[in-house]
Amino acid sequence: MKLILSKASKIRGEIKVSGDKSITHRGLIVGSIAEGITILKDYSTCDDCMATMEIMKKLGTNILKNKATIRIEGKGLHGLKEPDDILDCKNSGTSMRLLSGLLSGQNFFSVLTGDSSLLKRPMKRIIEPLRLMGAKISGRENDQYAPLTIKGGNLKAIDYKLKVASAQVKSAILLASLYVEGNTSVTEPSQSRDHTERILNLYGAKIESSKDKITLKDKNKLKGKEISIPGDISSAAFFLVLASIIKGSRLLIKNVGINPTRTGILEVLKTMGADISIKIERNKNYEPVADLIVKASKLKSIKIFGEVIPKVIDELPILAVAATQAEGVTEIKDAHELRVKETDRIYAIAAGLKKMGAKIEEKPDGLIIEGPSTLKGNICESFNDHRIGMALAIAGVLAEGKTQLLESECIDVSFPEFTSILRRLCGADHVYETN
Numbered sequence: 001m002k003l004i005l006s007k008a009s010k011i012r013g014e015i016k017v018s019g020d021k022s023i024t025h026r027g028l029i030v031g032s033i034a035e036g037i038t039i040l041k042d043y044s045t046c047d048d049c050m051a052t053m054e055i056m057k058k059l060g061t062n063i064l065k066n067k068a069t070i071r072i073e074g075k076g077l078h079g080l081k082e083p084d085d086i087l088d089c090k091n092s093g094t095s096m097r098l099l100s101g102l103l104s105g106q107n108f109f110s111v112l113t114g115d116s117s118l119l120k121r122p123m124k125r126i127i128e129p130l131r132l133m134g135a136k137i138s139g140r141e142n143d144q145y146a147p148l149t150i151k152g153g154n155l156k157a158i159d160y161k162l163k164v165a166s167a168q169v170k171s172a173i174l175l176a177s178l179y180v181e182g183n184t185s186v187t188e189p190s191q192s193r194d195h196t197e198r199i200l201n202l203y204g205a206k207i208e209s210s211k212d213k214i215t216l217k218d219k220n221k222l223k224g225k226e227i228s229i230p231g232d233i234s235s236a237a238f239f240l241v242l243a244s245i246i247k248g249s250r251l252l253i254k255n256v257g258i259n260p261t262r263t264g265i266l267e268v269l270k271t272m273g274a275d276i277s278i279k280i281e282r283n284k285n286y287e288p289v290a291d292l293i294v295k296a297s298k299l300k301s302i303k304i305f306g307e308v309i310p311k312v313i314d315e316l317p318i319l320a321v322a323a324t325q326a327e328g329v330t331e332i333k334d335a336h337e338l339r340v341k342e343t344d345r346i347y348a349i350a351a352g353l354k355k356m357g358a359k360i361e362e363k364p365d366g367l368i369i370e371g372p373s374t375l376k377g378n379i380c381e382s383f384n385d386h387r388i389g390m391a392l393a394i395a396g397v398l399a400e401g402k403t404q405l406l407e408s409e410c411i412d413v414s415f416p417e418f419t420s421i422l423r424r425l426c427g428a429d430h431v432y433e434t435n
Contacts, residue, residue, distance in 0.1 A: 002434050003389075003408035003419065005396030006377065008426035010248035010296070015425070017236045018417050019044040019229040020257050022167075023287065025094050026199045027227055028052050029102055029175065031072035032061040033080065034203050036224030038072040042255075043229055047413045048092035055099060058083045074224045077178060082108035086147070089114040091342065091413050094168060097126050098196075100148060101172030104135035105179030107153035112146060117342050117384060119146050126172045129160045133176055133184075157182035157218070164337065165310040167192040167261075170214065174200065174207075177216040185215040190307045193261040198286045202227075230257030230289040235415045237265045237315045238390050239425070240294050241322045244274040245398060249296040251425070258288045264311025266292075268319060272299045272326055301328030301371065309334045317349045317391035323369035324358040325398065332366035342413075343383040352380045352392045356399055377401030386413040393418070397426050408433065 024044040029052065031038030043049065053070070057063055060081035062073040089095040089112055096112050100123075103110045113119070119140075127143045136151040157180045162169055170186050174196055177184035190212070197214055200207050202225055206217035236256045243251035258266070258278065266276055275295040282289055299322060304312065312319065316335055323330035338345040350362040355378045359370040377399045382389035389411045396403030411418050423431040 001407065001409040003393055003396070003405040004432050004434055005393055005403040005405065006430045007400055008246065008397040008430045011243045011246050011251050011425050012249065013425060014252035014254060015239060015421050016254045017231040017239070017256065017421070018046065018415055020232040021046055021049055021234070021414055022094065022193060022195045023199070023229050023257070024049040025052050025098060026171070026195055027229065028056055028070070028072065029098060030199050030203055030222065031074055031224060032056045032059070033077050033102070033178070034074040034222035034224045035076045036074055038074060038224040039226040040070040040072070041068065041226070041228045043070050044232065045416055047090060048094060051088065051090040051092045052095045052099070055087045055089070055095065058085070058087060072224070074222070077222065080106055083110055086111045086113050089118060091115050091118055093118060093121055096123070096146060096148070097168035098171050098175060100126050100130060100137065100150060101175035103150045104130045104133065104137060104152045104176040105155060110150050112148045112150070114146055121145070122340050123148060125163070125166065125169050129158065129169065129173050130176055132158050132160070133173075133180065135176065155180045157184040159185045161187045162189060165190045165192040167194070167196065171196040174214065174216050178205070178220055181218050183215055183217050185213055187213045190310055191261055192310045193259065195259065202286050225285070228284045230284055230287055231255045232415070233257050233262050233265060234314045235418070236292065237318050238394050238418070239421070240265065240269060240274070240276060240292070241318050242394050242397070242425070243294040244269060244297055244299060245322065245325045247296050251294050253292045253294070255289055256292050258290045261311060264308050265315040265319070268302070268304055268308065268312055269322065271302050272322065273297050274299065299326035301326045301330040303331045305331070305333045313337055314387060317345055317387050318394060320349045320353060320360070320367055320369060321391050321395050321398075324353060324360070324371050324373045324375060324395070326371045328371065330369045330371065333363065335366045336364070342385040343388065345385065345388060348383040348385060348388045349391060352388065353395060355380055356395055356403070375399035377403040379404045379406065382407045382410050384410045386410050386415065390415065390418055393422060397422070397430055
């Protein structure tokens, strides 16, 4: 599938982005091991979350999905069953890493695999702490990569210091810790997203958090809940950038999650001069939510580095697009983690934007981008990476001439509604799909 894009005029109106992907994953997993019924409203329909749902079904959970809700009949902490077959995480690193923690607590054998991209992503970072807890877990090439084989049970508590800030590694340890006697602690070098801590607290787990240390106490009992999932701020980020750049634009994005561990995108864009306001802030199930209004503004260059990087790691490709239209030189550094995502995102976004005429230089841990540049349409690869695909699609409606985005179906991995929303805002003549 190819996405054909051309330059759009001012963006006006209101949109609602899909449910938060991170919270949907966690709702599916924790709801399955809680007692009683969990209802997930406004869930993400993305391919990644559906991979987690199918795996939880294979582990014995009864899950019913309709257009509005997912209903989960919780099995309790010890109610999952050994799967009959290998568990396929597809493209989802979140599924594989979180489920590795969950399965390490189960007294049965399981195997996790994924697509060719996921099989190249680093897994030793979860294998090491889970093995310290007592799980028999192994991976390919000296534990570097999946497939992962796991024989769980008989775990012990640990006090673990993460080498890099990673919500996925932290979450794997916390999920495994539901099955140990004693208190387990995880210390982070800097704070990563805290959705796991919040949802465990909501379900009744005894969890304590400070800025850099999280402790899960033993003897937990989880109770099913009804959860309204806010819109995903990582999905909203693409439209925040689009409306910030195109002159005369004004866009309302409704019901967006503004968890403080995820709002780095708002902080960075505001520092660049973006006109973004937060309206009608409220709380939903311990997750703050708000409507966002963004108006076009003149952006300026900044440096993006240090503690803000974990808060914007998923948004850095679209921030690179914003930097091509900002006055001056923007520098992104300390972002080594981008090299080991679904693709090497530093290389991929630099290659795509360079083809479109951006002045962009690749560095080992980031990018240097000089703006503003006049982007020109070209044939661009998505590298089968959803965030690269969406970032280059936004660049395509900023560029002169036509842009062809190859293998655009990868966008469905995280945001299947993206193309239809972009078409509605920009017009059918400026955004359409073709074979």
